[in-house]
Amino acid sequence: MSWQRARFSRKRLGAALAVTALAGTLAACSSGSGGSGGNAVSEIRIGLIFPTTGAMAPLGVQQDNAAKLVLNWANAHGGINGAKIKIFEADSQSDPGTGATAAQQLIDQDQVQILIGSYASGIAQAIAPVAQRNKVVLWEIGAVAPTVAQPGDHFFFRTVGASPTYAMADLNFLKAYLAPKLGKPLSQVRVAVAHEDGPFGTSVADAVTTQAKAMGVNVVTDIAYSETSPDLTPVVLKLKAAKPDVLLITPLVASTSVFWQNARTQNFNVKAIIGSAGFSSSAFLQKFGAKGVQGVYDVEAPAVANMNHADLQPQVRSALATLSASFQAKYGSPCLVHCGDAVGGTYDLVTYVLPGVVKSGSVTADSVRAAALKVNVATGGTPQGFGLKLSPSTGDNSRAESVIMQWQNGKLVVVYPQALASAPPVFPMPTWSQR
Amino acid sequence: MLASAIASGVVLGAIYALVAVGLALIFGVVKIINFAQGALLTVALYGVYLMYSHFRIDPYLTLPAVVAGMAALGYLIQTVLIDRVLNKERASQLLITFGLAMALQNGCLALFGADYHSVNTPIDSQVIHPFGVAVTVVSLVAMGGSALSVAFLYLFLRKTRVGTAIRVVAQQPDSAELAGINVRRMYALAFALGCALAGVAAVLISPMYPIQPNVGDTFGIIAFIVVVLGGLGSVTGAAASAMLIGIGQSVFATMINVQMSTAFVFLVFIVLMIVRPNGLFGRTERVA
Numbered sequence: 001m002s003w004q005r006a007r008f009s010r011k012r013l014g015a016a017l018a019v020t021a022l023a024g025t026l027a028a029c030s031s032g033s034g035g036s037g038g039n040a041v042s043e044i045r046i047g048l049i050f051p052t053t054g055a056m057a058p059l060g061v062q063q064d065n066a067a068k069l070v071l072n073w074a075n076a077h078g079g080i081n082g083a084k085i086k087i088f089e090a091d092s093q094s095d096p097g098t099g100a101t102a103a104q105q106l107i108d109q110d111q112v113q114i115l116i117g118s119y120a121s122g123i124a125q126a127i128a129p130v131a132q133r134n135k136v137v138l139w140e141i142g143a144v145a146p147t148v149a150q151p152g153d154h155f156f157f158r159t160v161g162a163s164p165t166y167a168m169a170d171l172n173f174l175k176a177y178l179a180p181k182l183g184k185p186l187s188q189v190r191v192a193v194a195h196e197d198g199p200f201g202t203s204v205a206d207a208v209t210t211q212a213k214a215m216g217v218n219v220v221t222d223i224a225y226s227e228t229s230p231d232l233t234p235v236v237l238k239l240k241a242a243k244p245d246v247l248l249i250t251p252l253v254a255s256t257s258v259f260w261q262n263a264r265t266q267n268f269n270v271k272a273i274i275g276s277a278g279f280s281s282s283a284f285l286q287k288f289g290a291k292g293v294q295g296v297y298d299v300e301a302p303a304v305a306n307m308n309h310a311d312l313q314p315q316v317r318s319a320l321a322t323l324s325a326s327f328q329a330k331y332g333s334p335c336l337v338h339c340g341d342a343v344g345g346t347y348d349l350v351t352y353v354l355p356g357v358v359k360s361g362s363v364t365a366d367s368v369r370a371a372a373l374k375v376n377v378a379t380g381g382t383p384q385g386f387g388l389k390l391s392p393s394t395g396d397n398s399r400a401e402s403v404i405m406q407w408q409n410g411k412l413v414v415v416y417p418q419a420l421a422s423a424p425p426v427f428p429m430p431t432w433s434q435r
Numbered sequence: 436m437l438a439s440a441i442a443s444g445v446v447l448g449a450i451y452a453l454v455a456v457g458l459a460l461i462f463g464v465v466k467i468i469n470f471a472q473g474a475l476l477t478v479a480l481y482g483v484y485l486m487y488s489h490f491r492i493d494p495y496l497t498l499p500a501v502v503a504g505m506a507a508l509g510y511l512i513q514t515v516l517i518d519r520v521l522n523k524e525r526a527s528q529l530l531i532t533f534g535l536a537m538a539l540q541n542g543c544l545a546l547f548g549a550d551y552h553s554v555n556t557p558i559d560s561q562v563i564h565p566f567g568v569a570v571t572v573v574s575l576v577a578m579g580g581s582a583l584s585v586a587f588l589y590l591f592l593r594k595t596r597v598g599t600a601i602r603v604v605a606q607q608p609d610s611a612e613l614a615g616i617n618v619r620r621m622y623a624l625a626f627a628l629g630c631a632l633a634g635v636a637a638v639l640i641s642p643m644y645p646i647q648p649n650v651g652d653t654f655g656i657i658a659f660i661v662v663v664l665g666g667l668g669s670v671t672g673a674a675a676s677a678m679l680i681g682i683g684q685s686v687f688a689t690m691i692n693v694q695m696s697t698a699f700v701f702l703v704f705i706v707l708m709i710v711r712p713n714g715l716f717g718r719t720e721r722v723a
Contacts, residue, residue: 234689234696261571283551286552
């Protein structure tokens with residue numbers, strides 16, 4: 001897997017031209033020109049479906065807010081070739097069944113033409129068949145389990161990297177940085193895996209163990225646990241007994257705090273922990289403070305506010321700066337991982353896909369699919385730093401990547417790959433007695 | 436490893452007991468299954484958080500205010516809501532507490548948002564090692580508080596006039612009324628006491644768990660298991676079964692399988708319910 005920047009290529013030139021063309025169109029529309037001639041589309045009805053209540057709400061709300069911000073930003077710039085985006089919102093209540101019902105309501109009552117969701121893999125798994133059955137595109141910006149959409153679902157597209165990209169980032173970082181720092185060959189590094197037992201944690205852990213085996217990495221234990229468990233001491237005790245050098249752990253938000261407290265109580269120290277989801281949340285920092293989280297790694301799509309923007313295309317850089325600042329001003333927190341997923345995925349939709357849809361003269365699942373499959377954006381062309389090329393078979397973005405971040409002095413900074421890094425990694429992680 | 440598992444199980448059991456005894460009391464006296472107990476715990480946790488975040492009060496020092504506030508809320512709930520459905524069908528009673536739970540949970544969401552909040556105390560990170568096992572000081576405080584709460588409740592119900600009146604009402608409400616006891620008032624007192632205990636639980640667990648609108652769900656569900664297993668309405672039975680569940684869950688998770696530990700608890704519960712339908716510790720519908 002390449003983390004290298006693509007050289008200035010035809011693809012990149014094409015992407016830059018597309019962005020320039022959109023900017024020009026938006027400007028023309030905002031001056032009241034009414035869009036391109038013969039435009040039959042005056043409105044695009046988009047449904048946002050996220051968990052804005054329930055256990056997943058803290059990060060679900062962030063994604064909902066960020067997606068809304070981008071859609072409103074597009075409207076404020078004249079819409080999509082003159083077509084205004086009408087936003088409808090629904091709450092999946094952190095529950096797959098409710099998510100499916102809410103998606104159906106958005107389609108039936110609000111007649112949305114595109115759904116943007118869903119934050120969590122379990123919920124996305126319930127929404128995707130509803131969207132497919134009703135011939136509406138589900139534009140997925142958050143869920144990462146590869147099994148979200150059924151094989152043959154042609155109306156599912158995902159901008160963020162699926163769980164194999166997490167595993168790839170973990171293992172590339174292990175090989176390129178951690179193993180040399182540990183002074184061991186890759187095959188002798190003891191890696192422990194722990195994960196919440198829902199679709200998200202399980203899919204990431206499965207990808208890690210499969211890819212680790214292929215690379216000859218020694219996975220000494222793999223522990224699944226319930227996200228709602230009020231005590232994770234048994235998990236910590238088992239991990240401690242396995243004596244790992246590195247822990248790869250995939251929790252959601254609630255169990256992160258419980259795990260970290262139990263790890264502190266049991267004085268569980270490893271040279272490096274790469275977490276995910278909950279480990280990148282502001283709740284983690286709030287509970288344990290800058291010293292308490294210092295040195296902890298996190299693997300996900302990049303925290304866009306704290307990554308290196310130098311290699312982004314100029315239009316993307318400018319849009320990201322505006323959107324990040326708006327998010328910070330409106331919601332009082334920096335645009336980190338989950339906000340970044342929504343900003344990136346929604347920006348991709350309004351910038352690269354919808355102009356093609358409007359040009360086609362109708363907003364249908366088929367026209368969205370046709371426009372989406374034509375998109376070919378090189379690295380640096382999306383707010384998350386990676387490119388955009390959607391697979392006709394799976395709907396996944398084959399250019400999506402996950403990155404390694406690290407808590408350094410109370411800030412979650414991108415440390416790997418180097419192209420997006422805003423700081424070098426720090427090794428080893430402090431022990432509990434040093435915190 | 437086994438010793439550590441037992442120690443963490445005892446802590447977990449103490450927390451379960453804290454949440455469950457209030458529920459057991461309410462069922463034992465008012466004969467209503469309070470589905471809102473988990474949501475009341477959530478409300479109390481937000482009470483702790485409010486005082487901590489606005490006035491920088493140490494979470495433990497919020498105990499008197501939170502307990503008083505929760506007792507008042509409990510009294511109000513009983514007199515304004517529950518009282519009106521006591522003579523109605525059982526389904527109405529269940530649904531009203533279920534509706535109350537939803538209202539409280541979504542009220543917290545509307546007021547405080549979906550974010551996870553946390554409170555800290557100076558003893559947050561302190562760990563001691565009695566008998567070679569690591570235990571946090573906040574866990575020990577929770578265990579001590581749990582033991583004291585159960586003991587207080589037991590003595591209150593056994594040794595005071597009001598407690599005796601509550602027990603009489605629990606066992607024979609009609610006779611109690613004939614004897615001049617204000618049954619409705621005793622119901623309200625029992626509900627207030629049950630909610631106050633949720634307040635105690637909230638204060639003691641607040642440094643250990645992130646606070647968000649659904650935080651009470653996990654504890655609410657397990658509290659039902661604990662109460663049923665202990666013998667519906669039995670406060671001491673609830674405390675004992677909480678310990679059994681906490682230790683059993685922790686030891687099973689550590690020594691056998693983490694993922695199956697919750698399933699294990701429920702399987703054991705089902706088997707015990709078949710063998711002893713009235714719970715582990717005796718007959719139904721009694722308090723203390």
